[in-house]
Amino acid sequence: MVRSFTGSTVLRLALVATAAASLAACQSKPKPTYPTTPPSTPSEPSTAPPTTGPVTGQATAPLPGSAQDFVVNVGDRVYFDTDSHDIREDARPLLSAQSEWLRRYPSVVVRIEGNADERGTREYNLALGARRANSVRDFLVGQGITSSRISTISFGKEQPIDPGTGEEAWQKNRNARTAIVSGAR
Amino acid sequence: MTKAKARSRNPVAALLFTLLCAITAAALAAPARAEIEVNVNRGDVQPLPIAVPAFGGGQTGADISQVISANLQRSGLFRPLDPASFIEKGLTANVQPRFGDWKTINAQALVNGQVTVEGGKLRVDFRLWDVFAEQQLLGLQFTASPESWRKVAHKISDAVYERLTGEKGYFDTRVVFVAESGSRLNPVKRLAIMDQDGANPSYLTSGDSIVMTPRFSSNSQEITYMSLRPDSSTIYILNLETARRESLGTFPGMVFAPRFSPDGGKVVFSVERAGNSDLYVMNLSSRTSTRLTTDPSIDTSGSFSPDGSRIVFNSDRGGSPQLYVMGADGSAPRRISGGDGRYTTPVWSPTGEFIAFTKQTGGEFHIGVMRPDGSDERLLTSSYLDEGPTWAPNGRVLMFSRETPGGAAKLWSVDVTGRILQPMPYPGAGSDPAWSPLLN
Missing domain, CATH: 2.120.10.30 (TolB, C-terminal domain)
Incomplete structure (x- = not known):
């Protein structure tokens, strides 16, 4: 099913926006803040909450140890420079947090998906995405995560998260995503 | 899963071609190039004006000429002339063209042909002419199953391309x-x-x-x-x-x-x-x-x-x-x-x-x-x-x-x-x- 490939990306971004808004109220544990680049994705929930009215609803915080918890409270994606697979300084705190989360939930198995922007040819970009996925894998293994819990794949330039053109979109599309395969709540 | 709709096309069985007659053999034995020649290597070449009138034999004949004409046009080496400008009408593969009529509209080359159906088989005869030399460059006959008419058109396009450029064609691909x-x-x-x-x-x-x-x-x-x-x-x-x-x-x-x-x-x-x-x-x-x-x-x-x-x-x-x-x-x-x-x-x-x-x-x-x-x-x-x-x-x-x-x-x-x-x-x-x- 092609749709399941990235089908939930938009939904997930919307979820992040909603959930993040409610976190301050609901979260018991202080949420670490990580510098991420690009800093924010201006993705808004499709339905704005009513400004007035007797009842207001908020999304509940993700269940600790869930895939949603990982995406919202840790972050599943780090970004790369053009034609580079070096882990950037600004990605290290997020990957350290991923390691910490994976240590806390030792049954979780992940797959690192490497991605490239459209400014390269298909086959080379598959190879480049594979390098990026392995850079993340090596980092996590370096932080003590067992390598058998981590698989990698490259989507090359086939799975952009920003359909636009220009450096801002390309920067978002040069990334590696840590996807939870199994073991989460 | 592969929902392969790959249609089996066994072209070998479906198609055979034969040299038409002694005239053709003589023409082929003549100097390898006639006066007209299309140079594929030159970047500034003017496309060769060529006339591809509807082949005789009804709609299939007309369809075949259109496919040939479109192939030659897309190659960029040929400029098929507008059929409305043709003076000689109803030309079939069995008669000598009135070369004067084709010279008048400045057709350098002419491809004419005839389609007949015999015993469920499609037979296509065609000839390629050097108009100004008043010389036949090619005469071929193809036999195929009727549904393979496009393939025949591509084969003819390849034959014309090869005869006039000296290079193999690429249309039956x-x-x-x-x-x-x-x-x-x-x-x-x-x-x-x-x-x-x-x-x-x-x-x-x-x-x-x-x-x-x-x-x-x-x-x-x-x-x-x-x-x-x-x-x-x-x-x-x-x-x-x-x-x-x-x-x-x-x-x-x-x-x-x-x-x-x-x-x-x-x-x-x-x-x-x-x-x-x-x-x-x-x-x-x-x-x-x-x-x-x-x-x-x-x-x-x-x-x-x-x-x-x-x-x-x-x-x-x-x-x-x-x-x-x-x-x-x-x-x-x-x-x-x-x-x-x-x-x-x-x-x-x-x-x-x-x-x-x-x-x-x-x-x-x-x-x-x-x-x-x-x-x-x-x-x-x-x-x-x-x-x-x-x-x-x-x-x-x-x-x-x-x-x-x-x-x-x-x-x-x-x-x-x-x-x-x-x-x-x-x-x-x-x-x-x-x-x-x-x-x-």
């Missing part, structure tokens, strides 16, 4: 490519196949996985391609005749960038392990694979020379993606591309004369060609995103995919001089084209 639909965030990519003129398109896969980079084998009946799923990549070999699909096998990492050897007995491809991509070759009969490169850089996009002795490939071992040539056993790799820019997707031409490639420079993408030693580099196109050239079997035309910013990929072609650049006659979005060899 097919193109396999990736038909794209969906959105950029949720692309649906299906393997598809069509005639080189865009006719008879059909899907070969259902779109349940992302497919990429299909390539023909030299027998035109097998395609190798890569399939990408969320957790795995696979290289397949698909037989068009039987619709049977087999995997190249499982490997420790990703597999991609497959391409057949010229004899069809091997596939060169990339295997990625721990982030390092290297070239391997698999012998398809023994199913054994051999590693060809061991460099800790990206090595991919291998393409055999037509004699099978060498492989051109893409590597960033020198710091940026460049083209290298090595022995087919992996020996003595040598960089052939130079200058500024990033070079990828090298493809050896069927004649061995050139290597086509994609080049990125100055924020633009180009399709270009160079000699196998790296000399005579020429960029043929320039756009926001041109990628992935494939050669027509005569080595004169390249097809590739072009994307505008934010737009869908489309199939385009350019001749090796760079003069004749045009979109392919396929209305949909498509990428990764691969041209078949000439069919039988």
Whole structure:
């Protein structure tokens, strides 16, 4: 099913926006803040909450140890420079947090998906995405995560998260995503 | 799953051609070139005015001439004249043309023919004339099943092209490519196949996985391609005749960038392990694979020379993606591309004369060609995103995919001089084209 490939990306971004808004109220544990680049994705929930009215609803915080918890409270994606697979300084705190989360939930198995922007040819970009996925894998293994819990794949330039053109979109599309395969709540 | 709609087309059984008569034999024995000659090498050539009146024999005759006319037009080497300007009407293959009538409208060459149906078989006679020399250049007869009329038209186009240019034609060929639909965030990519003129398109896969980079084998009946799923990549070999699909096998990492050897007995491809991509070759009969490169850089996009002795490939071992040539056993790799820019997707031409490639420079993408030693580099196109050239079997035309910013990929072609650049006659979005060899 092609749709399941990235089908939930938009939904997930919307979820992040909603959930993040409610976190301050609901979260018991202080949420670490990580510098991420690009800093924010201006993705808004499709339905704005009513400004007035007797009842207001908020999304509940993700269940600790869930895939949603990982995406919202840790972050599943780090970004790369053009034609580079070096882990950037600004990605290290997020990957350290991923390691910490994976240590806390030792049954979780992940797959690192490497991605490239459209400014390269298909086959080379598959190879480049594979390098990026392995850079993340090596980092996590370096932080003590067992390598058998981590698989990698490259989507090359086939799975952009920003359909636009220009450096801002390309920067978002040069990334590696840590996807939870199994073991989460 | 492969919902292969690959239609079996056994052209050998469906078609046989014979030399028409002694007149033809005499004409063929005459000097190899008549007075008219089309030079495929010159970039500034004026297309040759040619008349292709409707073949006799009803609608099929008219349809056949239209396909021939469109083929010749798209080659950029011929300028089919408007049938409304024709003076002589109702010309069949069995009479001598009134050359004066054709000279008046300045037709340099004339193709006329006749279609008859005999015992359920389609018979097409045609002649090619040098109008000003008043000389027959070619007379051929094709017999085929009636539904193969387009194939007959392509065969005639190839015969005309070959007679007037001295080069093999490329019209009786097919193109396999990736038909794209969906959105950029949720692309649906299906393997598809069509005639080189865009006719008879059909899907070969259902779109349940992302497919990429299909390539023909030299027998035109097998395609190798890569399939990408969320957790795995696979290289397949698909037989068009039987619709049977087999995997190249499982490997420790990703597999991609497959391409057949010229004899069809091997596939060169990339295997990625721990982030390092290297070239391997698999012998398809023994199913054994051999590693060809061991460099800790990206090595991919291998393409055999037509004699099978060498492989051109893409590597960033020198710091940026460049083209290298090595022995087919992996020996003595040598960089052939130079200058500024990033070079990828090298493809050896069927004649061995050139290597086509994609080049990125100055924020633009180009399709270009160079000699196998790296000399005579020429960029043929320039756009926001041109990628992935494939050669027509005569080595004169390249097809590739072009994307505008934010737009869908489309199939385009350019001749090796760079003069004749045009979109392919396929209305949909498509990428990764691969041209078949000439069919039988």
